[in-house]
Amino acid sequence: MFNLVNKFEFLKSKINKLPNEADVPLNKNEKTNNAHKPDLMELNNHEVWIIDDDKNVVEACLRLFEVKTRGLGYQFRHFDTAKEALDELKKRIENKENLPGIILVDGYLDLDEEELNSGPIVVQQIRDLTSQIKIIGFSSSETKNEEMMQIGAEIAFRKTESALLADYFRQLVEQRKTETGKEETDDKK
Numbered sequence: 001m002f003n004l005v006n007k008f009e010f011l012k013s014k015i016n017k018l019p020n021e022a023d024v025p026l027n028k029n030e031k032t033n034n035a036h037k038p039d040l041m042e043l044n045n046h047e048v049w050i051i052d053d054d055k056n057v058v059e060a061c062l063r064l065f066e067v068k069t070r071g072l073g074y075q076f077r078h079f080d081t082a083k084e085a086l087d088e089l090k091k092r093i094e095n096k097e098n099l100p101g102i103i104l105v106d107g108y109l110d111l112d113e114e115e116l117n118s119g120p121i122v123v124q125q126i127r128d129l130t131s132q133i134k135i136i137g138f139s140s141s142e143t144k145n146e147e148m149m150q151i152g153a154e155i156a157f158r159k160t161e162s163a164l165l166a167d168y169f170r171q172l173v174e175q176r177k178t179e180t181g182k183e184e185t186d187d188k189k
C-alpha cells in the first residue's frame with residue numbers, strides 16, 4: 001500500500017507516461033478488434049464526471065476540487081448512479097457529442113441495481129463503450145481501486161487522497177500545455 005509520498009511519486013511517473021486520449025489502451029481482457037466501438041470522438045478534457053452515491057463525500061470533494069483547480073476550466077458533474085452516467089454517455093456517443101475527459105468511479109454504488117452496483121463493473125461498461133475517456137478509480141476501498149485498475153482505470157485514488165487527486169487534475173493541465181504549447185483557460189472548455 002502506498003503512503004502519500006510514494007503515491008505522489010507514482011502519480012508523477014504516471015503523468016509523464018500518460019497516453020494521448022486517442023491512444024488509451026483497450027481493456028486487458030478485450031481483443032484488439034475495436035470494430036464495435038464508435039469512431040474517435042471529441043473529448044472535453046475539462047469535463048469531469050463523478051459517479052458516487054455518497055452525496056456528503058461528493059460535496060466535500062467538489063469543494064476541494066473547485067478550490068484547488070480554480071482557473072483551470074474544470075467542470076465537475078455528479079451522478080448518483082452509474083445508470084444515469086452510462087445513459088448520458090450512450091446518448092452522447094449516439095448523438096456524436098463531446099465526451100467527458102475524465103470519469104471518477106466509486107467502488108461501491110449502493111443506489112444502483114445489482115448489475116451496476118460495483119465500480120469494476122461500471123469501469124468495464126464504460127470501456128465497452130469507449131476507450132478514450134480517462135477513468136479514475138475513486139473508492140475508499142483499496143481492493144476496489146485495484147480491481148478497477150485491472151479492468152481499465154488508468155489510476156486510482158482513495159477518497160482520503162482527494163487533495164492528491166486535485167493535484168493530479170492540475171498536472172494534467174500542465175501536461176497538455178506542454179504537449180500542445182498552448183495555455184488552457186476557462187474559456188477553452
